[in-house]
Amino acid sequence: MNTRPDEALRAALSSADASTRLQAALSAGTYPNDDYVDVLVDRCAVEADFFVRDMLTWALTRHPADLTVPRLTGETTSAVPQARSQAFHSLSKVGDPRGWAAVTESAIQDADESVARAAWRAGVILVPVGQEGEVATMLSTQLGRGDRDVQLSLARALAELGDHAVPALRAARIHPSTGVRAHALAIERLIDDPDDYFDEAIFEAMRIVTRQGEPDGTPDGTTDGAPDSTPDSQRDPHPEGTE
16 A cells, blocks of 8 residues: 555654654655645644754745645644744745734734744735834834844844834833833844944943933933944943844
């Protein structure tokens, strides 16, 4: 009795050997079969190896979006965090506009950081023309969240929206949290100068917003709301950050 192709793929992706799983995912993308879609999506939810997960996503991009997008969209509300994060990651790679429907406020604010970060990325890639300000406003609710890597992910997402993100970032200048205000100001710096380093931008932004509480500080930390223009030779020493 011959084994069905999708059953053979499922068995190969269940192997204890990561190289076998990687090869199976590569083969599924090289020789697409509509019956593979469910198998690939199911495996994304449980695959432990990063490189295999990445190959699973690549394999999904090789299949018709009419099949993958609805299946992936459904996974974005799964009870399994990895299923949600991988679904958003795959939707961003597929790049089909229909995936935008999955980028909801609850997804942007997901308690699991890996899910939220994947949703942020999907949001800026899939947002329809004319709705960039809407996604920027949703993303701005996450300013100040998490550690350096999480904040860098949000910074990259908002910076990719460019000028569309500026109104939401400027609105954050009056937020009661110093961390939120500094994060917003740092992202504005990155939009103005894409070559700037995030760590340097956040350091300088924190210095500016901290000054707001001093007697001689201005409401926005500067006279015009722009980043501090003190010459480099007079600035406080700070580490050389990299992204």
